[in-house]
Amino acid sequence: MTQLKQANQQAFDKLQQARPAVVGLGLASDxxxxxxxxxxxxAGPPIEWQRMSGPLVGAVLGAILYxxxxxxxxxxxxxxxxxxxxxxxxxxxxxxxxMAGVVSPSMPVWILEDENTGKKSFxxxxxxxxxxxxxxxxxxxxxxxLHWMKDVLYPVLRGGVENYARQNGGLNLKNMVAxxxxxxxxxxxxxxxxxxxxxxxxxxxxxESLEGSNEPAAxxxxxxxxxxxxxxxxxxxxNPGMAAAKLSLQGIGHVEGSSLVSVMARNxxxxxxxxxxxxxxxxxxxxxxxxxxxxxxxxxxxxxxxIGDSAIMETYGVGGFALACAPAIVQFVGGTxxxxxxxxxxxxxxxxxxxxxxxxxxxxFRGTPTGIxxxxxxxxxxxxxLDTGAAHKEPGKGQVGAGIVRMPxxxxxxxxxxxxxxxxx
Amino acid sequence: MDSKHAINPLDALLQKGPVVVNMGMESxxxxxxxxxxxxxxxxxxxxxxxQGLLQKLQKIGGESS
Numbered sequence: 341m342t343q344l345k346q347a348n349q350q351a352f353d354k355l356q357q358a359r360p361a362v363v364g365l366g367l368a369s370d371x372x373x374x375x376x377x378x379x380x381x382x383a384g385p386p387i388e389w390q391r392m393s394g395p396l397v398g399a400v401l402g403a404i405l406y407x408x409x410x411x412x413x414x415x416x417x418x419x420x421x422x423x424x425x426x427x428x429x430x431x432x433x434x435x436x437x438x439m440a441g442v443v444s445p446s447m448p449v450w451i452l453e454d455e456n457t458g459k460k461s462f463x464x465x466x467x468x469x470x471x472x473x474x475x476x477x478x479x480x481x482x483x484x485x486l487h488w489m490k491d492v493l494y495p496v497l498r499g500g501v502e503n504y505a506r507q508n509g510g511l512n513l514k515n516m517v518a519x520x521x522x523x524x525x526x527x528x529x530x531x532x533x534x535x536x537x538x539x540x541x542x543x544x545x546x547x548e549s550l551e552g553s554n555e556p557a558a559x560x561x562x563x564x565x566x567x568x569x570x571x572x573x574x575x576x577x578x579n580p581g582m583a584a585a586k587l588s589l590q591g592i593g594h595v596e597g598s599s600l601v602s603v604m605a606r607n608x609x610x611x612x613x614x615x616x617x618x619x620x621x622x623x624x625x626x627x628x629x630x631x632x633x634x635x636x637x638x639x640x641x642x643x644x645x646x647i648g649d650s651a652i653m654e655t656y657g658v659g660g661f662a663l664a665c666a667p668a669i670v671q672f673v674g675g676t677x678x679x680x681x682x683x684x685x686x687x688x689x690x691x692x693x694x695x696x697x698x699x700x701x702x703x704x705f706r707g708t709p710t711g712i713x714x715x716x717x718x719x720x721x722x723x724x725x726l727d728t729g730a731a732h733k734e735p736g737k738g739q740v741g742a743g744i745v746r747m748p749x750x751x752x753x754x755x756x757x758x759x760x761x762x763x764x765x
Numbered sequence: 766m767d768s769k770h771a772i773n774p775l776d777a778l779l780q781k782g783p784v785v786v787n788m789g790m791e792s793x794x795x796x797x798x799x800x801x802x803x804x805x806x807x808x809x810x811x812x813x814x815x816q817g818l819l820q821k822l823q824k825i826g827g828e829s830s
Contacts, residue, residue: 342827721810
């Protein structure tokens with residue numbers, strides 16, 4: 341076996357061995373490493389305020405209002421333009437965020453831990469679809485929901501999760517992902533089964549946690565609202581699922597000599613990747629334009645270029661790579677069930693292996709394509725395919741639909757050139 | 766055989782109609798399919814990298830170029 345193959349096998353094994361589990365919830369300022377008082381985290385590679393896309397600008401304005409750093413959208417814009425916010429990618433803080441991916445200091449986050457390594461990762465709680473902060477919306481309804489999530493959802497959910505963890509250890513998300521794939525999810529744009537599994541698992545511990553709780557929000561009425569919120573949001577699992585993927589991929593973040601892709605992320609302006617053998621260097625190019633099945637009332641001209649850290653799901657070996665598991669998703673992202681299967685089959689061409697834990701019933705329980713190899717991408721000309729949400733290009737408008745997007749090639753070519761420079765000798 | 770009566774392969778092709786193998790651009794495949802032309806599609810894309818870069822990657826991977 342050559343050194344490259346050995347290094348890739350080592351990275352692949354690390355990815356497979358990770359055991360991500362939810363161990364609690366906390367406020368970002370308390371638990372996310374390096375989170376500063378004036379900091380907002382965002383999806384994708386680094387970007388300065390002047391180059392931010394509409395949905396990211398919208399989410400930043402919303403987060404500034406949510407934190408109370410400004411009272412109106414105009415004031416919030418002036419606040420950001422004056423350089424009073426420190427922006428940093430979620431990925432630089434062991435975190436991930438769907439779409440705009442904005443995390444502010446007082447937002448509640450999931451805390452995940454790898455049971456093998458003790459490493460941690462973080463993600464916010466999912467708000468639902470449509471007019472939501474992560475899609476760039478920031479009107480009073482959005483902010484009101486965010487405050488409810490912090491004041492009610494967070495303490496109630498934290499009580500249930502901590503109660504579960506005390507009795508069982510962390511909530512094993514890897515098992516949940518494996519089961520959900522057999523129930524019609526692909527875990528990027530369809531999280532209906534995973535969300536249901538999570539609610540089913542936590543329900544008794546949530547109820548039990550009310551008893552003797554000192555938390556003022558821990559009432560039966562609030563618990564009913566929490567169940568209704570989680571049950572009414574099929575994407576509720578997406579954020580902890582992404583944190584599970586990030587945590588698993590952190591292990592391959594620095595594997596000397598490996599050409600496996602460890603991060604793919606978009607900020608609505610740029611697409612960026614990181615490669616196991618090249619550490620935390622970003623290789624970027626302009627973000628792609630998704631092919632979107634639009635919600636009523638929107639046109640293709642409304643669609644912002646691709647955005648979000650959720651590409652971590654495909655990097656993990658699910659999402660677009662597991663579309664064959666989710667024939668029903670074509671009603672949301674377009675195409676036919678055969679197209680969904682074809683996308684999965686195509687992704688085997690650029691991966692070094694098949695997942696040992698995540699399998700596809702319709703392909704005779706073949707493992708999902710896992711471990712994107714930079715070398716295979718540039719050799720075959722096949723770039724990773726994602727099924728993704730799509731945001732309006734103007735701040736404040738929210739989601740316009742969902743669809744399929746193929747990652748742009750330029751970032752892979754740049755990374756391949758750097759890989760040759762690093763390892764040619 | 767009398768050359769006058771030999772079958773010209775091109776004539777046979779035109780009499781039976783072509784069967785097309787399409788590589789790469791999938792829209793060509795769909796256009797022919799819409800016109801009920803027998804066609805099979807082969808998924809193929811040109812490599813992303815230059816020949817020089819590909820050779821260097823092959824060398825790192827221990828493959829002969």
